[in-house]
Amino acid sequence: MRVVEEDLLPSTPGKVKVERPGTMSRHLHRCFASTGTMFLWALFLVAMTATYLSVHSFVDTSSRYFTASWGGLHWERQIRSSASPRRPPGSAEGAGLSVLVTGAAGFVGTHCALALRRRGDGVVGIDNFNSYYDPSLKKARRALLGSHGVFVVEGDVNDGRLLAKLFDVVPFTHVLHLAAQAGVRYAMENPASYVHSNVAGLVSLLEACKDADPQPAVVWASSSSVYGLNDRVPFSEAHRTDRPASLYAATKKAGEEITHTYNHIYGLSVTGLRFFTVYGPWGRPDMAYFSFTRNILQGKPITVYRGRDHVDLARDFTYIDDIVRGCLASLDTAGRSTGTGGKKRGPAPYRIFNLGNTSPVTVPTLVAILERYLRVKAKKNVIEMPGNGDVPYTHANISLAREQLGYKPTTSLEMGLKKFVRWYLSYYGYNRGTHTFRNS
Numbered sequence: 001m002r003v004v005e006e007d008l009l010p011s012t013p014g015k016v017k018v019e020r021p022g023t024m025s026r027h028l029h030r031c032f033a034s035t036g037t038m039f040l041w042a043l044f045l046v047a048m049t050a051t052y053l054s055v056h057s058f059v060d061t062s063s064r065y066f067t068a069s070w071g072g073l074h075w076e077r078q079i080r081s082s083a084s085p086r087r088p089p090g091s092a093e094g095a096g097l098s099v100l101v102t103g104a105a106g107f108v109g110t111h112c113a114l115a116l117r118r119r120g121d122g123v124v125g126i127d128n129f130n131s132y133y134d135p136s137l138k139k140a141r142r143a144l145l146g147s148h149g150v151f152v153v154e155g156d157v158n159d160g161r162l163l164a165k166l167f168d169v170v171p172f173t174h175v176l177h178l179a180a181q182a183g184v185r186y187a188m189e190n191p192a193s194y195v196h197s198n199v200a201g202l203v204s205l206l207e208a209c210k211d212a213d214p215q216p217a218v219v220w221a222s223s224s225s226v227y228g229l230n231d232r233v234p235f236s237e238a239h240r241t242d243r244p245a246s247l248y249a250a251t252k253k254a255g256e257e258i259t260h261t262y263n264h265i266y267g268l269s270v271t272g273l274r275f276f277t278v279y280g281p282w283g284r285p286d287m288a289y290f291s292f293t294r295n296i297l298q299g300k301p302i303t304v305y306r307g308r309d310h311v312d313l314a315r316d317f318t319y320i321d322d323i324v325r326g327c328l329a330s331l332d333t334a335g336r337s338t339g340t341g342g343k344k345r346g347p348a349p350y351r352i353f354n355l356g357n358t359s360p361v362t363v364p365t366l367v368a369i370l371e372r373y374l375r376v377k378a379k380k381n382v383i384e385m386p387g388n389g390d391v392p393y394t395h396a397n398i399s400l401a402r403e404q405l406g407y408k409p410t411t412s413l414e415m416g417l418k419k420f421v422r423w424y425l426s427y428y429g430y431n432r433g434t435h436t437f438r439n440s
């Protein structure tokens, strides 16, 4: 018995015992000596094949994220040209930034990239054009950016090789990181997408930033959702954020901790922005104001959630142009990163700001404003808010952003929705006479 054990097991874990001549045929003979053992061997082979196939399909799936074509001289020329600041020499605003905008084909990303380009900064975008919502809207935004000379690379922020290449081609002064899996409710359907983009993708981006020479300053989008179950209002940066109500919120909170680590160890300059319900033209179709508009125009009912005890939900709706001003002010005031070669040379700024409107509006009021601009009455289906991660109320205290960024929102929900509806009707080609859409 002892001899058999010695023959079958490697002498040292991890090492393979050298076979003696004739040992193999003895093994085979022993192994196939009974039907029971044969059955076990068959099972083993099936398991090996299944493992091979599943590993193969995993590699295939993950490589799908990174198959977008990039590289080559022409591509590098496009990147360099898009990244070059175009402010006139000696202009009052200074030399001009060179900004990598992630999530550039997204709602906020497109507006920020355009605003940067308009004032003469260099901008390169990156976006994976995922299908969380209609990718044709993202492509239309990319076309808009292209017409203003902003190049958007199709790629995933998890692709470290692509990010390293971008930093190799351009010494970006700033990164505006907006790429994320957004939406609170979708987290119950596809939790992995939040980990992929908001946690793994963020780390991948920060790794590239910390390795870059010079290191850029990073401004990134956190969210008002980090306030979670906090019920002190208005929400201030000093309040608790350790009780998230959704996986989305938890990944944004994790992002705040992760960015702090990179600031602490590698000297990256970091500014986290907690946006409060951003809305406006070119907005996100998954958000209530957008889907309400579509349904109202199509004569379909809309679902309006109500809080406990029949209390209306309210949001601190913030118009996109105000958010863009907050983002640009954050880029302009971000201090330098201090690291080189992955080592910190001194402390770098770490900041967090609320960017809201400071005037919450209830959802029924939002619907009433839309009805007025659309000239159609909504069919409302009012139900109690299910436990899906939404919170009943948001309200930003923006004193810190006002003091340090000069942030001052100026657009009321009335005015902002008017601009949104005008854009919506023209983008989707809605004909008020026939109640039909040209492009839907």
Ligand SMILES: NC(=O)c1ccc[n+]([C@@H]2O[C@H](COP(=O)([O-])OP(=O)(O)OC[C@H]3O[C@@H](n4cnc5c(N)ncnc54)[C@H](O)[C@@H]3O)[C@@H](O)[C@H]2O)c1
Pocket (backbone or CB within 6 Å): 102, 103, 104, 105, 106, 107, 108, 109, 126, 127, 128, 129, 130, 138, 155, 156, 157, 158, 177, 178, 179, 180, 181, 182, 183, 196, 197, 201, 221, 222, 223, 224, 274, 275, 276, 277, 278, 279, 284
């Ligand atoms: N819009 C809001 O009300 C709001 C509120 C709070 C926070 N935020 C945050 O602001 C940022 C911008 O939001 P938005 O409303 O423009 O959302 P959006 O979905 O329109 O934009 C995000 C973009 O990132 C891209 N993206 C996602 N994962 C990616 C990845 N792994 N690699 C590359 N690209 C990827 C998407 O394709 C999308 O175009 C997000 O970080 C979001 O979480 C938005």
